Amino acid sequence: MTTRTPTDSARDIPEATVARLPVYLRALTTLSEQGTATCSSEELAAAAGVNSAKLRKDLSYLGSYGTRGVGYDVEYLRYQIARQIGVTQDWPVVIVGIGNLGHALANYSGFRSRGFRVVALLDADPDRHEETVAGVDVRPFSDLGQIVREHGVAIGVIATPASASQDVADQMVAAGISSILNFAPSVLAVPDGVDVRKVDLSIELQILAYYEQRKANGEPTHKGGAA
Amino acid sequence: MTTRTPTDSARDIPEATVARLPVYLRALTTLSEQGTATCSSEELAAAAGVNSAKLRKDLSYLGSYGTRGVGYDVEYLRYQIARQIGVTQDWPVVIVGIGNLGHALANYSGFRSRGFRVVALLDADPDRHEETVAGVDVRPFSDLGQIVREHGVAIGVIATPASASQDVADQMVAAGISSILNFAPSVLAVPDGVDVRKVDLSIELQILAYYEQRKANGEPTHKGGAA
DNA sequence: CTCGTTTTGTTCTCTCGTTCACAAACTCCT
């Protein structure tokens, strides 16, 4: 049964669009908090920092949720995007590696408010197993399999040094995790069917440094001015 | 004098390539530490997690630094990329907002080793001004202008809550900073000539959640399996 | 009911990025 049925609600949304949906979601939440009930594509695009044509095209992949001549109902569109991304459900998440970054992630409120629930903090260092971070006990890394089974965890976050990251990833995959967010500066090898996204703090700085250097040399600014 | 001289050493490197250069740099450093003196595009591509054709094309924008039939000299290529990105020089950086994330960033060793030197940690909260994080004193946010002038800071990092981020960005720009790395979940408005890059921890998780949801619904895996 | 105004949804075009495929260039072996 590998054939795609035509009734699939979500066809194929382009990757670039998927990456922007959370941005729109955040913008809509902001508008909602400001008491805005309706907004045009122009307004929403401004709040999200993108072109209005691009926004409309992105939204058209989800369906026709706007009203011509009027705009979008903020609450309704917000729900539709949230449902499409999957943040209406609850996503249990484990964080491995409770160093500085692990601490910051465990305390980050933005996860909770978007449906991500940190069910466990794991670290290989026994000295940390007495700690409690953000109300969650730090447990031995060897408990990974049990925790994943118990909570049905599908998403894992790696905040270890690079040297440990591949081993952690292997064990995550073995335990049944199929999506990994990697903060370690390493390239992970994982089997097909497992998604990995990488966030590298120093890479972003290096990209800025490149353009900064060019600015200092009198090169004209590239297009990506604002964000 | 807005015309581009043909003697410009660095012509126009595509944005996508610039974003990958730091990845290659890291891969080369790893190879170097393993004692590898020479590598083929195939090996380096594997270490960086990209296609070898793409790697070769990327490198071709910098110049011809390889030897046909042999490959690339690891040290030489590493230096060339480092010079091109600008990480051979010293980049003074200020971090504003010393919460959990600010702490993690201040302690992150990956900055130092790539030429980024944290010259100041700033926070608006007077209670934090007694602290010392990673050997650097936390100072009042109002010192920003003086510090930027003193150290010639061009790059600023925002690790504040979203509510404060725009104000911090405005003051950074006023102080003369022209590149901003924004960790706050907000869209910053900045004048032309100022570069902003954004890292949003929860957005990455939401993107993973989207694909995870599709996997759970029996959709075939998309191409972006490994990373 | 009709017309003008507003704003979406979509089509078309163009630019940018990726991948393929191969000639040029280098090494090694005989």
Place this chain on the structure above:
DNA sequence: AGGAGTTTGTGAACGAGAGAACAAAACGAG
């Protein structure tokens, strides 16, 4: 010296994404 075997650098085909432009749809005024 010459030929076989590698590996780079790049031209060309291909695909995806961005932006402009416009037709279709809703609304309000008269």
